Amino acid sequence: MRKKGKKREFHVKWENYPENQATWEPEENMIDCHDLIKAFEDTNGSSSKVPSSSRKKRAAPADAESDAKETKKVRKESAKRAAPTDVTPEPPSNDDQGGDEQDLAQAAEEEAGDDVPDITYLKHDELPKEIHDLPTWDGLVELEHMEQNPDEGSDGPDADRNPIVYVMWKEGEGVAGQRSRHSSKDLIEKAPKMLLQYLLNHIKFRERKH
Incomplete structure (x- = not known):
């Protein structure tokens, strides 16, 4: 016998049929078999029951249920922290960018200035x-x-229009x-x-055309 829901079913072996063709029949289909059912109950006990598949599962212990809830809560909070935010950072304003560029340019000039040695040139006199x-x-x-003389455009009587020459003494x-530094006129002599x-x-000659 077995229970299906609240109803009982009996495993019936049919007369003149082999054992492997026995079937499970609900109790209401066995109206004419009360004597057989009573004999079965007398032999196996009227309270013989097979656990029903619909029986509820035993509740989990309180500690296990509490741990499960805590784990679920931790996972939910972790998912919230990992989720990307919808806030997009605002780009810096043009004023800020201009200030940053000026600061960088000034810093670069100062750094370059530190690397350039302070060269002093003696005047001819x-x-x-x-x-x-010396001859x-x-x-x-x-x-x-060599560089252009700053007095080249001057019309004064003392203006030196010759290029300026920078030399190093070996x-x-x-x-x-x-x-x-000297006027090129002085170096022509010395x-x-x-x-x-x-x-x-340094002079580039023009190619002669035939």
Whole structure:
């Protein structure tokens, strides 16, 4: 016998049929079999019951239920923290960007200024008398660069319109390792070979057309 819901079913072996063809029949279908049912109950007891599949499961212990609720709560809070926010940060204003760019530019200039050595050039008249008395400076000086004379556009009688030449002294009493600046007119007299060689190295000749 077994129970299906609140109803009982009996495993019936039919007469003249093999055991493997027995069927489960509800009690209401066995109206004419009261004697057989009573005999079964007398043999197995009227209270013989098979656990029903619809019987409720035993409730979980209180501690286990509490732990399950706590775990569910922790997972929910973790999901909230991990969820992306809908707040989009505002981009910096143009004023802020301009200020930042100016600060960066100023910092770059200051840093570059720290790397540039402070070079001092002696004027032509500041050289020692012994240097001026030398017949030539060729071999003693090395030409670094030339630039336009700031007096070139002046019409004054004392204006020097010749380019300015910057040199470094390789040798020379009292000036070795120092630098000085001169009018190209002065170097034509004192170091003509050096000046000519520099011009030849930097002049670009125009190709002759046949």
